[in-house]
Amino acid sequence: MRGDMDKEADSMDLVIAGYKKDVDVGLLRENQKRKPEERVRLLQEFLELRERLQEGMKKQRDSV
Numbered sequence: 001m002r003g004d005m006d007k008e009a010d011s012m013d014l015v016i017a018g019y020k021k022d023v024d025v026g027l028l029r030e031n032q033k034r035k036p037e038e039r040v041r042l043l044q045e046f047l048e049l050r051e052r053l054q055e056g057m058k059k060q061r062d063s064v
Contacts, residue, residue, distance in 0.1 A: 031039060
């Protein structure tokens with residue numbers, strides 16, 4: 001039983017290691033310095049920008 005758990009843990013470690021190589025730790029640290037309200041505000045601004053870009057892309061596709 002314990003051997004199965006060790007294999008599963010090793011498998012998860014490989015998955016985590018695969019994702020870690022693509023994570024910018026500097027950005028995470030920078031974000032952690034911000035107050036929660038500022039993080040929420042920045043997220044909202046990002047989502048609004050994303051929505052405007054999607055609308056613009058849809059208009060562009062529809063006009064072709």
